[in-house]
Amino acid sequence: MLRAVATPLALLRACHPEPTVAVTAMVTALAVIAGRDVRGVLLVAGAVLAGQLSIGWLNDALDAGRDTAVARSDKPVVTGAVSVRTVGVAAVVAAVVCVPLSLASGALAGVVHLVAVGAGWAYDLGLKATRWSVLPYVVCFGLLPVFVLLGLPGAPVPWWLPTAGALLGAGAHFANVLPDLDDDAATGVRGLPHRLGAAGSRAAAGLLLLAATVVLAVAAPLPAALAWSVPVLAALVLAAGFRAGRRPGSRAPFRAVLMTAALAVLLLLVASS
Template identity: 55%
Template sequence: MSDVRAPGARRGLGAALTRATHPGPTVAVTLVGTLLAVAAGAGPGRTALVLAAVLAGQLSIGWSNDWLDADRDRAVARPDKPVVQGAVDPGVLRTAALSALVAAVVLSLLLGVVPGLLLLVLVASGWAYNAGLKRTAASVLPYVTGFGALPAGVVAAAPGTPSAPWWLVAAGGALGAAAHLANVAPDIEEDLATGVRGLPHRLGATASAVTCAALLLGASLVLVLGPDGAPSAAGWASLVVAVPAAVVAALAGTPRFRRLAFPAVMLLTVLDVVLLLTSGAGLT
């Protein structure tokens, strides 16, 4: 009988592990890194390596989050967490997270020391957030540093190890901060019940939502006005897209719209990179 159940059990574990990666952010960040590599002219081989390195890093961050937060998630009975559902053991998540971390280190450094270390800043930032910074007033710092380092690392992966333009790094940091504020919004009450008081919890839902909206608009303005020359049509289009995303983010101060803010930030970030790619703005 155990042989009959084994394939189903493996499929169930695989599905649980997939859900524990936080698939939405993982896919979005990996896609952004890959598109930036294309825009920077990294070439097919190195672009594929960027994709693999960023994906491994994001997997390690997602799995470590659910592993380290297992007891806290159980305490508030988070229904969206596979570990709370009993679908995966925290020990399995720990093994998966550490294995993905090793893969991320190896894959990142295969791109070279400079791009590798910059990409690993994002991974280290995610682990630092999961390990305890989320409970402090400095909870936004891992997002600012990590998402500022991501475009810098991807651009450095291009031939000649070029430096990313300031406006790309600044926009990445701003979008990272906005993502943090939006990501926390749906779970503020559960977080407070288990002693988590990061920056969004201290600011409050309304102030966090307004700040998130301002960061989204600011990041889009930097992406449009930062490159040399007059803004392109694609650049102006990104501002048009940013307005509704910022409105949704601002509405995250109300319970009804809290779960829409983070998808709006992720979607805007991907669209910004797509429009950046089509605008032909020089990244190197």
């Protein structure tokens, strides 16, 4: 009985639950704000969740050997809580489920979302270890808001929405990789953040996320006071974080990048309402 419960829980931990939930929640909120009806919102949530689950599970299945080599105790596959085969099968099943859920929003919208998910798979399958590692994040995050709007007949897709999404995704890539730079380097993963190093990656993450808030402030239909207060606040947060980060072992820059990401997402959702 305990084994039957433990395996699904371990499988959930293997899908990178924090980013999976965060991305699904953000895109679902965007669907609500954009005016999708209840059915449309549920379809968006289901499609995005299935797509993100497939990306997360594929990543852990393919990285099992590298994670074992560096003794990643936070990985269920490494601890033996779930098998590589189970995680791989789950990735395929989630990808298959994602197809009809995506196409239920319309053929064009569905194809756009499947391209976004395909970008995530391309990252897992090898791009993560190249200088082009940021590209799948740019494509995926740039297309997710397009998927939501294309599901609304006749709804325009303003240029600033996918642009801000792409910048947000690029910044998220650098921020997400920061805690794992040493482990990745030890197992031969040499993506763009690894080539820039920790300091360069923190700076890239902060600047890209700040750029997302500036794009929204300049182009999105927002009150001027709100539009420019967020980039200014983001700049102050980043400056304080990087200053505090001069201390050895400080995680202040990483936390500042995450706070800037939260501000960018908040502004994106407000701008879309």
